[in-house]
Amino acid sequence: MKVLNNFTLIMCMVVAVHEAHTQDQQIRIDSLANLLKTAGREWNDYANPLIEIGEPAVPALIKVAEERNLNQWNRRITIMTLNDIHSEQWIKPALKILFDQKEDAVLRNQVTAGLKGFNLSNVKEDLWKLYTEAQDEYFKLNLAYLLLTADTSSAYRSFHELYNNYDGFVQKMALFNLVCIRPEESTTWYLDGIQMDDWMTANMAMDSLAASNYFVPDDLISLYNESGTREEIRWRIIFVFSHRNEPGSVPILLKAFQEESWLVHTEAAVGLSRFSPEQVIPEMKALKNDSRPFVRNNSRWVIHQMKDR
Incomplete structure (x- = not known):
């Protein structure tokens, strides 16, 4: 009986302390x-x-x-x-x-950060309507993020529209999310991205292709070989191959290695230096006496880079 009384006393003290703590915390x-x-x-x-x-x-x-x-x-x-x-x-x-049109626009945009990640499927129609009516590109981008956890198809549509109609940070993030939604389409999207004039989007597409698990090398090689492909786009393609150990990497790098474009052939030289000597050294030795000075110099540079490996 004494033990029970002691236990009851302790529990009463614990409850009292908890209530006091709760009151202090609320104050x-x-x-x-x-x-x-x-x-x-x-x-x-x-x-x-x-x-x-x-x-x-x-x-x-x-x-x-x-x-x-x-x-x-x-x-x-x-x-x-x-x-x-x-x-x-x-x-x-x-x-x-968010849905109150009379609220300050900055505040409406601000609350989107607190809604990201929550299931918003119960308001998906309202979110899509708000997205279609919005004018500010950053507000539209934040609404597209909310659509990710409301309705994936609407999110894809919104990011698609943002990618096509805007540039800079908005276009870059739209591209990133399009690929997150449909990773199997990543090569197609990134291939489009590296052809953009906007450097933020193009660089992200280039870096992503270099690391992507979904990669179709033939599509990039076809674009590289097209007669109208601009120099900076060829350089981006060579950058991608120089960072991927693909079966087709060395042949396309060797072709780019002999291009007149300084941007392209320099990237190809750096890229070739990353591969195994067995794959590269015989080709470099064959080009060491080429009639073009840049080919001779770059082949010697690649051999030198590999001599201690």
Whole structure:
């Protein structure tokens, strides 16, 4: 009986301590959330502890985020804090802000970061409608990300449209996501990407082809051999082959090695130096006395690079 009484006493003490801790924590949450209402550059001093607290801080932060009479800056930093916590409690209020045409455009774009990764299939039609009506390319890109977990076919359509209609970062990320959705189409998409004038997109396509598990070398070789293929595109193709140990890599690199273009034949020389000496040295020795100075010099350089291997 004494043991039971002691156990009961201990449990009562544990409950009391827990309740006291919860009350203290809620006081701290309310205090920090209120500080965000007037915070300036020091806002991280209040946001970081709230992010550490996590889920228990979400309801108080949602109240602040929904206060329309607040300065937009203070609503924005509150939304950013909620996005970092990334709680399911935030989904419904965030969607309310996102779909409200009267809300500030910056805030509507801001909430998309907190919605990424959650199942949004229940609002897929609304998201697609919002995407088709949106004008800002970065807002459209963020909506396309949300469509990834709402409706994959709509996400593919949105990234396809972004890829074709924009350039720079938006086009680059659209290409990346098109391939993520349909990896079996990666060579086709990346082949298109390396022909883009936008360097960000072209470089990403080039690097991705160099590392991709889905690779169709014949498609790249055909493009390289086309008479109208520009110098920088031929260089990108040679870059890809110089980083892949494909059966067809050495022959295409040897062809590029003898191209007049400095950009192309230099990339080919560097690429050949990465392959095994058995594959390359006999070819380099045969070209060491070529009539063209750049071929002679590059073949000697490749042999020199391989002599200690």
